[in-house]
Amino acid sequence: MPQLENLHLEKRRYPRIATSIPMNLVADKRNVVAETINLSMSGVYCRVDRTFEVMTCLEVVLLVPDKGAPDDVKYVECEGIVVRNEKTKNGYHISLFFNEMAIDEMRKLADYLASHGASAD
DSSP: OOOGGGTOOOOOSSOOEEOOOEEEEEETTEEEEEEEEEEOSSEEEEEESSOOOTTOEEEEEEEEEOSSSTTOEEEEEEEEEEEEEEEETTEEEEEEEEEEOOHHHHHHHHHHHHHTTOOOO
């Protein structure tokens, strides 16, 4: 008989990793600082200090740590759409689906996720 913990199967195409990295969002020519909660090749769940309507299109810049010096970062730039918005006691948590990302940006993100145990396949 299967154990209860084995009954929950991951339905996402890409696994998410828990990670806290800074990111910038641009909406209506306004820059908003955010921080990731979890991240995958298809999207990000993050903390922000303002609300966004679901289906809002945002420019996204992730500041992904590089393998070099501790302060080195790679910028992963893409476009995302807000698919969830939750009010929290300290602001908001939003989920973004990455709807547009160049191949070079995908490679940078895939390298970061692979270095943290996630597969980009």
